[in-house]
Amino acid sequence: MVPQIVRKYFFTIYLNPVFCNFLDNRHPPKNFGDRGERIAERHLLRLGYYIVARNHRGRHGEIDLIAVDKKTVVFVEVKARASNVAGYAAEAVDDAKEIKISKTAAEYVRYRGLDESRKRFDVIAIDFEGKSWKLRHFQSAFEFALDD
Numbered sequence: 001m002v003p004q005i006v007r008k009y010f011f012t013i014y015l016n017p018v019f020c021n022f023l024d025n026r027h028p029p030k031n032f033g034d035r036g037e038r039i040a041e042r043h044l045l046r047l048g049y050y051i052v053a054r055n056h057r058g059r060h061g062e063i064d065l066i067a068v069d070k071k072t073v074v075f076v077e078v079k080a081r082a083s084n085v086a087g088y089a090a091e092a093v094d095d096a097k098e099i100k101i102s103k104t105a106a107e108y109v110r111y112r113g114l115d116e117s118r119k120r121f122d123v124i125a126i127d128f129e130g131k132s133w134k135l136r137h138f139q140s141a142f143e144f145a146l147d148d
Helices: 002-014 017-026 032-046 095-112
Strands: 050-057 062-069 072-081 118-129 132-142
Touching (some): 032 050, 032 072, 032 118, 032 132, 050 095, 062 095
Antiparallel strands (some): 050 062, 062 072, 118 132
C-alpha cells in the first residue's frame, strides 16, 4: 500500500508542468531530439507505463524508449519537428526505419528472453509550434517489419 501512495505523490510532483519546466531549465536537453524524448517519456508515465530503457542501442540501430504497458512490451520511436517544412513528425517513420527498429527490438527480445510476451510498436510524434507543441501517440503504429 505504501509504495502506491509514494508512487502517486512522486508522479504528481514529478509530472507537474511547473516542476518539469524547472528541471528542463536547470538541466536543459542537449539537443532538440532529447527535448522530444523527455516530453514523450513524461506522457507515457502519465498513462501508467513503466520505462525500462532509454536510447537502447543494438547492432541494427536505436530504440528511443522501451516501456511496459500492463503486460505488453512497448518499443517507442519518438519523432520531433520544429516546423512542418520537411513534413510532420508522424511522417518521418518510413519502411526503412521500421525495419531497423524491428531488428533492434528482435535482438532485445531474444537477449532478454521475452519471446513469449506481447510486443507493440508505438510512435510518438511531437510537432513544435513556437513555445507550444502538439503530441500525437500512435499505438500499434506498425507490426514487426523484418526484411529477411
